[in-house]
Amino acid sequence: MIKTKPYNLTKEKYTNIVVKKRFKKSWWLYLLMLLISIFNFNKFGQDNFTTFTVIFGFTYPIIIFMYLYFWSRSKNHDTLFETMNMSFDNSNLYFERSGNETKIPSANIEKVISEKDFWLLYLQQKGSFIYIQKDIFYLKTDMNDFNNLLMIEE
Incomplete structure (x- = not known):
């Protein structure tokens, strides 16, 4: 033997692994959200739906990163x-x-x-x-x- x-395994390494795995799996979704936001940016503020779409598209990747960051460091994973x-x-x-x-x-x-x-x-x-x-x-x-x-x- x-x-x-x-x-x-450190918390930083685990967070890195989880975030990398998630973004590698769903990169196309985040890219699509950003492209939709960019294409609708010139209509920002004209109506509620477009405003929501632009804000959501730009913030969604950040929200997912923050969620994964705090989830990977939760006490459940100690x-x-x-x-x-x-x-x-x-x-x-x-x-x-x-x-x-x-x-x-x-x-x-x-x-x-x-x-x-x-x-x-x-x-x-x-x-x-x-x-x-x-x-x-x-x-x-x-x-x-x-x-x-x-x-x-x-």
Whole structure:
């Protein structure tokens, strides 16, 4: 069994992940809202509907960002920010947080997204992911074994 250094997800990193994921998924909606607002800007103040459309189109992305910012930092997510220890063997990942250990078979990992500093391991439950930093391995061979377990291509 290979053990890693303890690590944790920060509130800033989690907020960044959530906002980036949301805007990547719905960029076209925000662009459409802004374009509608820009095209109707010359009619601003002429009638209530156009005024509402312009104001809503310009403020909607900001409101969504503020909502995601405060949602990601809510007390409901405090357990996500605790220090975690990870270990793994040939077929399972083990996560220990606050004295509780969770075993996740590598077969339950549906998708792996590799970013510059971390991986997101998406589980079979919709919207559920595990954050793993790339600098938590003691040896380069440990990282290679982890990549092989999850079939990650760097």
